Amino acid sequence: MHVLIILIEILVLFAVIMLHVAYATYFERKIIGHMQVRMGPMRIGWHGLLQPIADGIKSFFKEDIVPEQADVVTFRAAPIICLTAMLTSLAVLPFAKGWVLANINIGLLFLFAMSSLSSYGVILAGWASNSKYTFLGGLRSMAQVISYEVAMGLSLVGVMMLSGTLNLTKIVEVQGGSFGGMYIFPQIIAFFVFFIAMLAETNRVPFDLPEAETELVSGYATEYSGMRYAIFFMAEYIGMMVMASIGTICFLGGWNGPFEVTIFPPFWFVVKVYAFMFVFIWIRATLPRYRYDQLMTIGWKLLIPLALGNIVLTGFIKAFTG
Amino acid sequence: MEAQYIPKEYLAILILLIFGVLFGVVTLYVGRFFRISRPYHEKLIAYESGNEPTEAPRMRFSIKFYLIAILFVIFDVESIYLYPWAITYDHLGFFALVEMFIFIFLLLVGYIYAWKKEVLQWEK
Numbered sequence: 444m445h446v447l448i449i450l451i452e453i454l455v456l457f458a459v460i461m462l463h464v465a466y467a468t469y470f471e472r473k474i475i476g477h478m479q480v481r482m483g484p485m486r487i488g489w490h491g492l493l494q495p496i497a498d499g500i501k502s503f504f505k506e507d508i509v510p511e512q513a514d515v516v517t518f519r520a521a522p523i524i525c526l527t528a529m530l531t532s533l534a535v536l537p538f539a540k541g542w543v544l545a546n547i548n549i550g551l552l553f554l555f556a557m558s559s560l561s562s563y564g565v566i567l568a569g570w571a572s573n574s575k576y577t578f579l580g581g582l583r584s585m586a587q588v589i590s591y592e593v594a595m596g597l598s599l600v601g602v603m604m605l606s607g608t609l610n611l612t613k614i615v616e617v618q619g620g621s622f623g624g625m626y627i628f629p630q631i632i633a634f635f636v637f638f639i640a641m642l643a644e645t646n647r648v649p650f651d652l653p654e655a656e657t658e659l660v661s662g663y664a665t666e667y668s669g670m671r672y673a674i675f676f677m678a679e680y681i682g683m684m685v686m687a688s689i690g691t692i693c694f695l696g697g698w699n700g701p702f703e704v705t706i707f708p709p710f711w712f713v714v715k716v717y718a719f720m721f722v723f724i725w726i727r728a729t730l731p732r733y734r735y736d737q738l739m740t741i742g743w744k745l746l747i748p749l750a751l752g753n754i755v756l757t758g759f760i761k762a763f764t765g
Numbered sequence: 766m767e768a769q770y771i772p773k774e775y776l777a778i779l780i781l782l783i784f785g786v787l788f789g790v791v792t793l794y795v796g797r798f799f800r801i802s803r804p805y806h807e808k809l810i811a812y813e814s815g816n817e818p819t820e821a822p823r824m825r826f827s828i829k830f831y832l833i834a835i836l837f838v839i840f841d842v843e844s845i846y847l848y849p850w851a852i853t854y855d856h857l858g859f860f861a862l863v864e865m866f867i868f869i870f871l872l873l874v875g876y877i878y879a880w881k882k883e884v885l886q887w888e889k
Binding site: 445446449450452453457503504505506507508509510511512519522523526527528530531533534535544545546547552553570572573574575576577578579582585586589590592593596597600601603604606607608609660665666669670671674735736739740743744747751754755758759761762 | 773790811840844845854865
């Protein structure tokens with residue numbers, strides 16, 4: 444009986460997330476379109492509202508090409524590893540008070556584990572395709588993700604010191620409902636590091652080097668087509684949402700807002716996540732891409748010392764102010 | 766108490782994990798009956814801007830990637846080691862703070878060494 448309830452919850456969560464993923468692609472195209480004085484998708488449905496559904500149907504019926512040289516089993520497993528890792532990390536996110544699938548007390552650690560796991564999918568995809576572009580894309584992606592993983596992990600230590608827990612629900616509760624209680628204010632350095640690392644972890648502009656289309660065609664996904672490519676795409680967008688959720692929970696006070704929306708408790712959570720998504724898209728429309736050596740320099744020489752300094756600073760301030 | 770606690774919360778994660786794998790496998794398997802499949806040699810060779818692939822794709826790559834991976838292991842273990850310290854920080858007092866600074870300082874020496882050895886420098 445208990446399992447059945449969990450199963451229903453998972454199905455609902457999955458349906459909602461898939462809908463959000465589909466429409467996140469639509470918002471992205473629409474917002475970038477308008478920022479570049481274009482209209483974005485307009486043909487299918489009113490103002491192109493059915494575009495994501497049409498895209499889904501299209502990729503479902505597209506031919507699935509497995510290259511001759513590819514390592515078939517790994518090639519097939521890679522997108523599923525990516526998607527599963529991202530989906531599983533959704534389980535620990537509290538969308539509102541009590542709206543969480545698995546309220547485990549190592550939530551934050553679990554999220555890091557899962558986001559590391561998804562980079563396996565990427566590197567395996569790059570290796571298994573047996574093509575030069577995918578190989579280089581996979582390597583780059585791995586190096587980028589692990590570099591920024593360190594910065595991200597260290598940046599959140601400050602939040603853990605203030606809240607004294609890894610449980611995501613408790614992190615939100617400790618911040619309280621007030622505006623000044625949000626950890627973005629005492630942890631502004633950590634937020635800065637986290638935000639940049641977040642862009643790099645999700646392979647977004649200006650750090651989208653693994654799939655830099657001007658040099659690596661489509662990076663690790665070059666040899667993928669049809670539904671397999673779509674699964675990579677889904678995983679990427681779920682990843683964006685998960686990262687935005689971590690930012691919301693750890694720095695912006697989670698589901699708390701200026702007033703309570705009793706009909707729909709996660710209202711403020713969704714608003715904050717979409718604010719993050721909008722900034723992602725805004726940055727994509729604005730900034731050019733970094734060079735690879737610049738990317739590694741920022742990660743190792745700027746963000747990691749900053750994050751370590753933040754830990755020391757937080758430690759001192761907490762020790763002397765009590 | 767503990768023994769009851771663990772399976773209940775982690776069951777949801779396990780089910781979601783299985784669900785994720787099944788979703789991927791089932792979608793791809795069902796799609797097999799609907800999508801077209803007309804493979805031929807030219808379509809199936811690795812993409813190289815329309816040319817025949819020249820040499821083996823799994824070529825030798827820069828040693829830097831390896832060094833970055835080694836550094837990652839060190840620093841990731843460091844951050845994992847910091848987590849339990851950070852969450853119990855309030856109870857540990859000043860002594861633990863000093864201890865942790867010594868720990869961070871030791872790692873900092875290694876970090877500065879890596880910096881001076883230009884491991885972090887991608888191009889000279």
